[in-house]
Amino acid sequence: MKKALLLFFALYTIIGFCQKKEFYLEGTLAKNKIYMKITTFDSSEPEATYFYQSSLKDIPLEGTRENDDFTFILKSGDSQMEKFVLKKIGKATFKGTWSNTQGKTFAVKLSPIDFSNYKSTLSENYLDEKLNLIRFKLFEFKKQKTTVYKNKKIVWYTEKHCNVRFFRLGDNFSEKSKNVVNPLLEKMQIENILDQFNCSFNLHNTLPGYIEYDTSITFLSNNLLGFKISSEWHCGGPYPDHGTEGYLIDLNTGKNYGIDNIIAFDKSVTTEKESNFDHFVKYKQTYFAPKLYAIINSEQHFKKPTPEWSCDMTNLDWWWSSGNWVYTEKGIEFTPSFPHAMKACAKPFLVPFQKLKKYKNSKFPYQF
Secondary structure (H helix, E strand, O other): OHHHHHHHHHHOOHHHHHEEEEEEEEEEEOOEEEEEEEEEEOOOOOEEEEEEOOOOOOEEEEEEEEOOEEEEEEEEOOEEEEEEEEEEEOOOEEEEEEEEOOOOEEEEEEEEOOHHHOOOOOOHHHHOOOHHHHHHHHOOEEEEEEEEEOOEEEEEEEEOOOOOOEEEEOOOOOHHHHHHHHHHHHHHHHHHHHHHHHOOEOHHHOOEOEEEEEEEEEEEOOOEEEEEEEEEEEOOOOOOEEEEEEEEEEOOOOOEEOHHHHEOOOOOOOOOOOOOHHHHHHHHHHHHHHHHHHHHHHHHOOOOOOOOOOOOOOOHHHHHOOOEEEEOOOEEEEEOOOOHHHHHHOOOEEEEHHHHHHHEOOOOOOOO
16 A cells, blocks of 8 residues: 555645746645645646644645736636635745635735754655645644454554554664664654655545555564554545555564565566566566465366456466465465456465465574
8 A cells, every 4th residue: 555655645646847936835724824825837826735733634625827927726626616816926925815715814924944953764755745744843743542363462552633543662672673673663654654644636636635544453472573554545545545565574673574575486586676677577476376376276276267368377477477475374375466447356365474484584583
């Protein structure tokens, strides 16, 4: 899900090649603090996004421009819900009015944001959107509850502005584990929250966009922590989508293992980060997909369906090269990857550790 969302949000930056300028602004709307980004282009109309300090969720606006006069509107379907009429004053200040369909009108003045006051440890994917620095500074985490998994305390937190629940290691984990793992878990929660705030409206702005997360622990030992995040999102396409991602974290080092760090079906095993993309794809299609399919098919006995477009589990290159996985107490669950229209076909298949032992990556430091 994470890669899908990052790809989706990245599509909005592609037009940056023809971009003229971005204005990052702050001001007040009535008594409410707001932050706004206005983007102008060489050959198309401007656009804007803003959010209230009290909620932090993006509100996208469609724009028109005539010289230094800008109009931005929020639509719901074909209906206009809000309108900003702004005039650019000097290099980067905007003045004007905001109005809505209920007849309310307020004066607005927006000034450039001084980003020297905002620092963070966000990854590049999130720093590309500078307004995330504002959000990051405004985050307030609250402890929600403590659960127990295999006699270890798991502490769950939410953030003041949204309902994204995520966990940290509790006080009966070692100090070393808490010091190396909890910062990673906090970073994951922050990125999930930012994804939720950046998910604004669905197609045609007819409904607010959303992302729902469900996180659960799937494995725990003295050395490893496994968990999965199941998500459903609707951030601009015609239909909602969903998916599950598994994680396996080393409690001693904080390393986040990928499936190719754990399983090696051939000595040419590699990860996307360790080699060029062609080498990675060749390993996946030549070794990973056929051998994983053979292991699962020895139990499932898949047959090519009729019609061909239905749930064809025998299509190795398409479904088995890039599926999801979850590390559990009984083995690793593998879910083949299907396109959105065939998501109902995507179901997990558990492969017990006993069947995977001979394929354990020699660099993976722990036994199954």
